[in-house]
Amino acid sequence: MATTPRTERAAAAPSGPSAEPLPDFAGVDVxxxxxxxxxxxxxxxxxxxxxxxxxxxxxVAYYEDGPGKLLR
Incomplete structure (x- = not known):
């Protein structure tokens, strides 16, 4: 019995979050x-x-939304 080598691509591992920060669009006039x-x-x-x-x-804004608050 002959075997045929597999040619399909291996499944890529799921990517995690990027280390690159998101662009700041705060100044956009919607x-x-x-x-x-x-x-x-x-x-x-x-x-x-x-x-x-x-x-x-x-x-409204809540204290929990602030940048200094770390949620665990």
Whole structure:
């Protein structure tokens, strides 16, 4: 009985989180982006963000959300 060598690729191990920090988009003007983009998906996402954006009176932050708080 002859054996045929396997040629399929070995399954890659699942990747973990990247060490690279995410870009900071805090300064993006979402209203301007929604008004000026011609990309269908980006425009829809910006519109949904604006529709669900809380006003200054509705926005809240919790102590647990702060950068100095380590959750275990």
């Amino acid at each position: 209203r301007l982006l929604a008004a000026r983009t011609d990309h269908a998906v980006l425009g829809e996402v910006a519109t949904l963000l604006l529709r669900n954006w809380p006003t200054g009176d509705e926005a």
